[in-house]
Amino acid sequence: MKNRRLVTHPSQRGFTLIEIMVVLVILGLLIAIVAPNIIGRGDQARVTAAEAQMRQIANALDLYRLDNSHYPSTQQGLEALVSKPSGSPEPRNWNPDGYMKAVPVDPWGTEYQYISPGTEGPYDLYSFGADGVQGGEGDNADISVWQVKE
Numbered sequence: 764m765k766n767r768r769l770v771t772h773p774s775q776r777g778f779t780l781i782e783i784m785v786v787l788v789i790l791g792l793l794i795a796i797v798a799p800n801i802i803g804r805g806d807q808a809r810v811t812a813a814e815a816q817m818r819q820i821a822n823a824l825d826l827y828r829l830d831n832s833h834y835p836s837t838q839q840g841l842e843a844l845v846s847k848p849s850g851s852p853e854p855r856n857w858n859p860d861g862y863m864k865a866v867p868v869d870p871w872g873t874e875y876q877y878i879s880p881g882t883e884g885p886y887d888l889y890s891f892g893a894d895g896v897q898g899g900e901g902d903n904a905d906i907s908v909w910q911v912k913e
Contacts, residue, residue, distance in 0.1 A: 806893060806902040809870035813890050814911045816867045820844070820875065820888060821908050823862040830856045834879045834886050841866045841877050871895060883909045 823844045828834050831854040835843035838850055844862040848854060868874055869890040881887030887907070894903035 809893070810902065810906065812870045813892075813906050816869065817875070817888055817890070817906065817908045817911050820863070820866070821911075824886065824888070826858075826862050827854075828885075830854070830858055835877075837878050841875065883907060 820841065824834055827844060831852075833852050835841070835848055835854075836850065836852060839848035842848065843854070845864070845866055846861065847857045847859075866875070871890075871893055873891060873895050876889050876891070877886065879886040887909075889905050889907040891897055892899055892903045892905055896903075897905060899905065
């Protein structure tokens, strides 16, 4: 039998443990620098989404008013934009297709608050923010449609 020797070529050389560790340290540093900037944007994105949804609801409310000469009452609520409301004031020329396919909930999973007549305008439309309760600061602050429209 012939003894065979394994011949290694320089092109078949693998990574050493030290090289792998250096790469892992560099990746760890990059993640430590970039992650806080990305993670902090989630709450800001939710606020922006809530503002966009409020503009959409406000536009639908304006269309409702154009057709019916008034905004839905507090009792009729935002559902009046989806299905024909009952009660007073009765819509005279309600669009059979509705004004929205569905009333969205805010990005935190809470229903938008609607009051008509409002204290800030003909109606008040707002979200309680991240904490889901009235008041708050930062991401927990209430978001009003009248702040968004300004």
